[in-house]
Structures are given as C-alpha cells and as structure tokens.
Amino acid sequence: MTNHPHPSSAALEKLSAAPAAELRETLLEICSSPGWAASVAAARPWSDRDALLAANAAAMAALTAEDLADAMAGHARIGKPRTGDATSEREQAGIRGVDSALLDELHRANAAYEAKFGHVFLICATGRTAATMLASLRERFPNDAATEAEIVRGELRKINDIRINRLLDED
Known part of the structure; x- marks a missing residue:
C-alpha cells in the first residue's frame, strides 16, 4: 500500500498543518479509536506519505484492547x-x-x-x-482470542493504510 511514486505533498502538508481539533476529526474518520488518532497526531509533522503510514503502523502496534474495541466499533x-x-x-x-x-x-x-x-x-x-x-x-473462526486480536490489528492497519492513501490522493 505504500507504492505511491508521487507523494501528495500538498495534501500531506495540509494535514500536518491542520488545527488539532480538525486533524483529530479527520483521523477519527480513518480509524475510530481516539488512542490511535492521538498517537498518529503526535507523530506530526510527517515528512512524507511513508512517515504517515509508519505512524499508523506504530499507533496500531501500540493499541490496547480497549483501543482495538474502539477501532472495531467504527x-x-x-x-x-x-x-x-x-x-x-x-x-x-x-x-x-x-x-x-x-x-x-x-x-x-x-x-x-x-x-x-x-x-x-x-x-x-x-x-x-x-x-x-x-x-x-x-x-x-477456530483462532483463540489473542491470535484473533493480532490478526484484527493487522487488518485494521491495512484498512487505515488504504484510507490514508485515499485521503492523500483525493486532494
């Protein structure tokens, strides 16, 4: 999902410069976990698309069980x-x-x-x-809860990557 040869610098700059409340709202549209949104926002400014996607990956890896539940609720x-x-x-x-x-x-x-x-x-x-x-x-279905939670975490990261790329490509 990171193969975007022409980074959307204008869209990325706009996102990086957004006021905190606006950025939070945008990030929560990507992933409904407030913990994820706060973690990604804390990593700004992002130098390029890959840095934003890396912030997503790091935020996903750090999510608690409650954060995962918030993300799935969306x-x-x-x-x-x-x-x-x-x-x-x-x-x-x-x-x-x-x-x-x-x-x-x-x-x-x-x-x-x-x-x-x-x-x-x-x-x-x-x-x-x-x-x-x-x-x-x-x-x-046969997985235990811990195994399934880690698979869900990976699936959420992929979904977020797609949504982030779409956001950057729309502008």
Whole structure:
C-alpha cells in the first residue's frame, strides 16, 4: 500500500498543518479509536506519505484492547455496509450483487464469530469478494482470542493504510 511514486505533498502538508481539533476529526474518520488518532497526531509533522503510514503502523502496534474495541466499533459488519456511508459501501463493494444464499451464509458465520469473540469480524474487505471474505471468516473462526486480536490489528492497519492513501490522493 505504500507504492505511491508521487507523494501528495500538498495534501500531506495540509494535514500536518491542520488545527488539532480538525486533524483529530479527520483521523477519527480513518480509524475510530481516539488512542490511535492521538498517537498518529503526535507523530506530526510527517515528512512524507511513508512517515504517515509508519505512524499508523506504530499507533496500531501500540493499541490496547480497549483501543482495538474502539477501532472495531467504527466498522460495519461484513455483508452489511452502513447505508449512506460511502466508505463502508466502497470497502464492501465485493458483496454487491451476491446471491442471497451466500449473503445468508455470511450473516450466519458473522453471528457465530461475534458470539465467540464479542466483536464484528474485521477484514480488509477492499478488493475481496463475498466468497473470499466468508472463507477467511471460516478460516479464522477456530483462532483463540489473542491470535484473533493480532490478526484484527493487522487488518485494521491495512484498512487505515488504504484510507490514508485515499485521503492523500483525493486532494
């Protein structure tokens, strides 16, 4: 996700120079964990895109269990993007047009996962089909809570990387 040959210096400079409250709001749109947002903000100014992505990675690595729960709370259930939420709908584009039997299977697997782990199944859904997300959910279901928390941490980092790159590329 860091292969962007032409860094968006204007967008990065704008983000680095944003007032604290504005930056916090922008960062919380990327990841709903206040701990993550504070950690990334504390790393500014970022010298380039890679420095901002490194701040994301460092912040993700340092998240507590409570911070992870905050971050997961900002994500829609796989197979049910939030209506009107362009980010959720874009990231879960792989479920569009899927037959109802597959969606029902995904919903049942999600319910079992949530009952076991106490939170939504989190995966970087960008570019994935409903079938591959269901396969990943089934593959991860046998994990213990500690293993799954570390996988979730990695998936959140990937999602944040995509969202950061998108933000920098939009400006």
